[in-house]
Amino acid sequence: KQEVTQIPAALSVPEGENLVLNCSFTDSAIYNLQWFRQDPGKGLTSLLLIQSSQREQTSGRLNASLDKSSGRSTLYIAASQPGDSATYLCAVNTDKLIFGTGTRLQVFP
Amino acid sequence: DAGITQSPRHKVTETGTPVTLRCHQTENHRYMYWYRQDPGHGLRLIHYSYGVKDTDKGEVSDGYSVSRSKTEDFLLTLESATSSQTSVYFCAISAAQETQYFGPGTRLLVL
Numbered sequence: 401k402q403e404v405t406q407i408p409a410a411l412s413v414p415e416g417e418n419l420v421l422n423c424s425f426t427d428s429a430i431y432n433l434q435w436f437r438q439d440p441g442k443g444l445t446s447l448l449l450i451q452s453s454q455r456e457q458t459s460g461r462l463n464a465s466l467d468k469s470s471g472r473s474t475l476y477i478a479a480s481q482p483g484d485s486a487t488y489l490c491a492v493n494t495d496k497l498i499f500g501t502g503t504r505l506q507v508f509p
Numbered sequence: 510d511a512g513i514t515q516s517p518r519h520k521v522t523e524t525g526t527p528v529t530l531r532c533h534q535t536e537n538h539r540y541m542y543w544y545r546q547d548p549g550h551g552l553r554l555i556h557y558s559y560g561v562k563d564t565d566k567g568e569v570s571d572g573y574s575v576s577r578s579k580t581e582d583f584l585l586t587l588e589s590a591t592s593s594q595t596s597v598y599f600c601a602i603s604a605a606q607e608t609q610y611f612g613p614g615t616r617l618l619v620l
Contacts, residue, residue: 444611
């Protein structure tokens with residue numbers, strides 16, 4: 401059974417820091433991996449999708465990498481801002497999306 | 510943002526009553542999904558649809574049924590609501606094995 405783990409569960413950093421959020425999964429047979437952002441009381445916003453054949457994807461200050469063989473993905477956030485404060489979720493697609501429980505990020509001024 | 514709406518956005522009901530949640534999309538995507546989100550469990554798939562009248566079960570389907578009579582609408586029904594079904598329900602859509610786009614969610618409280 402596919403299991404997805406995100407570490408750390410919570411993170412509090414000062415503005416301007418570069419961050420790395422981690423996601424690990426137990427079964428490497430995936431179609432793709434998706435990173436989402438969720439603000440309190442809101443739905444999920446898709447940030448990046450990495451296909452199983454890709455190693456990384458970039459969007460603005462966000463960079464996501466995928467190492468399928470080791471079952472790991474990282475989301476790198478450059479020059480963090482208070483507006484980045486949210487919960488970040490990763491999900492692996494094995495015909496269905498299996499979600500991690502998220503990393504709650506707080507960026508303070 | 511992808512054109513996905515959910516109704517109602519909030520609902521309070523009593524144990525034993527039927528409840529239907531609606532998801533409506535304007536993107537003409539083939540796949541539609543229903544998830545529930547609970548503290549400590551994250552998001553879990555309830556049911557999904559891969560076309561009109563084509564549906565399948567997800568991880569936590571007991572106590573739920575779905576219907577899709579049109580491409581744009583996917584209904585989730587709790588036949589007899591229980592307190593364990595108190596949750597936030599999200600609908601999502603996608604085109605094949607691609608990015609899933611989520612609706613704003615429905616907060617359901619079963620008393």
